[in-house]
Amino acid sequence: MSRSNRLYIVLVSFLSIFVLISCSYTPNVKKVTKEELPNYNPKHFSKPNINSDRIANENDLIIQAIWYEMQGDFKQSNYFYNILYDKTGSVEYMFRELTTALYGGISSKNISKLEEWTKKNPDNIASKRLLISFYINERMNQKAKKVGSELISESGKAIDFELSASPYILSGEYKEAVKLLEKAYNKSFNEDILIKITTILANYLHDIDGAIEHLERYRGQNRCSEKVCNQLVEIYTKLQQINPLMSVYHDMYKETKKDVYAVKIVEGYIYTENFNKAIKFLKNEYNNDELLYELYLAKKDYSSALDIAEKLFVTQKKPKWLAESAMALYESAENKNDDTMLKKVINKFEKALNAGIKDSVYLNYYGYTLIDKNIDIARGVEIVKDALKEHPDNSYYLDSLAWGYYKLNLCKKAYIEMKKVVDIEGLDEEDIAEHWTTIQNCNR
Numbered sequence: 307m308s309r310s311n312r313l314y315i316v317l318v319s320f321l322s323i324f325v326l327i328s329c330s331y332t333p334n335v336k337k338v339t340k341e342e343l344p345n346y347n348p349k350h351f352s353k354p355n356i357n358s359d360r361i362a363n364e365n366d367l368i369i370q371a372i373w374y375e376m377q378g379d380f381k382q383s384n385y386f387y388n389i390l391y392d393k394t395g396s397v398e399y400m401f402r403e404l405t406t407a408l409y410g411g412i413s414s415k416n417i418s419k420l421e422e423w424t425k426k427n428p429d430n431i432a433s434k435r436l437l438i439s440f441y442i443n444e445r446m447n448q449k450a451k452k453v454g455s456e457l458i459s460e461s462g463k464a465i466d467f468e469l470s471a472s473p474y475i476l477s478g479e480y481k482e483a484v485k486l487l488e489k490a491y492n493k494s495f496n497e498d499i500l501i502k503i504t505t506i507l508a509n510y511l512h513d514i515d516g517a518i519e520h521l522e523r524y525r526g527q528n529r530c531s532e533k534v535c536n537q538l539v540e541i542y543t544k545l546q547q548i549n550p551l552m553s554v555y556h557d558m559y560k561e562t563k564k565d566v567y568a569v570k571i572v573e574g575y576i577y578t579e580n581f582n583k584a585i586k587f588l589k590n591e592y593n594n595d596e597l598l599y600e601l602y603l604a605k606k607d608y609s610s611a612l613d614i615a616e617k618l619f620v621t622q623k624k625p626k627w628l629a630e631s632a633m634a635l636y637e638s639a640e641n642k643n644d645d646t647m648l649k650k651v652i653n654k655f656e657k658a659l660n661a662g663i664k665d666s667v668y669l670n671y672y673g674y675t676l677i678d679k680n681i682d683i684a685r686g687v688e689i690v691k692d693a694l695k696e697h698p699d700n701s702y703y704l705d706s707l708a709w710g711y712y713k714l715n716l717c718k719k720a721y722i723e724m725k726k727v728v729d730i731e732g733l734d735e736e737d738i739a740e741h742w743t744t745i746q747n748c749n750r
Contacts, residue, residue, distance in 0.1 A: 400416055400420070458489075572601070616631050618630075673685075
């Protein structure tokens with residue numbers, strides 16, 4: 307049962323309790339010395355140890371019961387309400403004892419008395435709500451159904467239809483439960499009830515289309531709340547229906563402006579390889595240059611990626627963007643052997659390394675460039691070795707190292723490292739096959 311529903315069945319308000327005590331209660335103020343004051347906390351009640359004089363003071367017990375109830379300590383509060391009811395026989399205390407027992411998830415000796423009282427007072431809706439709640443907790447479904455039937459015939463309120471659906475859910479009578487929940491929903495348009503209906507439809511009645519229809523109708527008539535639309539997201543994701551899923555994410559982002567939904571939109575476009583739409587979304591609706599950079603890379607638009615990387619370095623001052631711009635510059639070049647371009651690439655990488663870049667991806671890329679372009683083979687090998695310290699079994703890094711050894715005419719070392727690569731990756735990749743053949747010939 308939700309917290310709001312439990313609160314609904316509370317029968318005696320704190321105001322009525324206050325009326326009982328306001329005229330006669332005199333606080334028993336404890337005197338605290340100046341030395342004790344720093345460590346004194348009047349809320350630190352010890353476990354109840356009630357003597358006869360204390361029990362005799364009904365007003366003091368009321369204060370204790372209310373205080374614990376307000377703290378959410380329903381078991382302790384229930385202890386005091388039990389004493390109050392046993393002492394006075396007041397119906398109000400009986401209801402409070404039963405309510406706190408329900409909240410605290412503990413059994414009550416007064417359920418039979420509640421049943422008797424409800425029979426004598428058949429028009430009391432609140433007592434029936436409390437009684438059906440106990441029946442539901444105890445899985446006494448038949449009794450709960452009977453009280454529920456009486457409840458909805460007398461009340462007709464949404465909460466009572468929802469409450470009356472619970473025993474049918476527990477007994478697996480899902481169609482009847484949905485009928486009652488539909489009536490509750492049509493009276494309140496409560497999202498929680500809608501979620502309950504669609505969960506039963508999708509998971510227990512296997513009526514996926516019905517669940518979608520309910521949720522989409524709500525979405526069309528109301529705002530795309532996270533609660534409802536996340537239910538749609540879950541369904542569309544399981545069905546792998548990308549287009550309606552993207553539509554829901556768009557609505558959720560418009561409604562909340564949360565980054566998580568914008569990222570999901572971009573991920574969806576990448577998944578469907580609709581890079582242009584993703585780029586348009588990032589330019590017009592969600593300003594995120596880092597995501598835009600990744601998209602340009604995915605699209606292999608390295609010139610645009612270079613512009614973004616250089617912009618991000620200016621705004622963020624992070625050396626990672628120097629390394630990223632170095633890679634984007636090299637990839638965007640039509641002539642990969644252009645000396646001017648290579649000098650710029652080296653300059654960017656050196657600045658990044660001097661600024662503390664240690665990421666193995668950048669180290670391997672730079673090291674391999676130095677090796678492959680015969681710029682500084684020995685330095686390239688050492689840089690690749692630094693990359694391998696982080697990932698010693700990375701086949702691409704091992705390939706770079708093998709190629710470096712080959713360039714240094716260390717054929718045996720090259721063969722040993724390249725053999726590791728072939729064992730891991732095979733010979734499907736063109737570069738690996740080419741390196742393997744060359745190094746094998748070198749080793750003969």
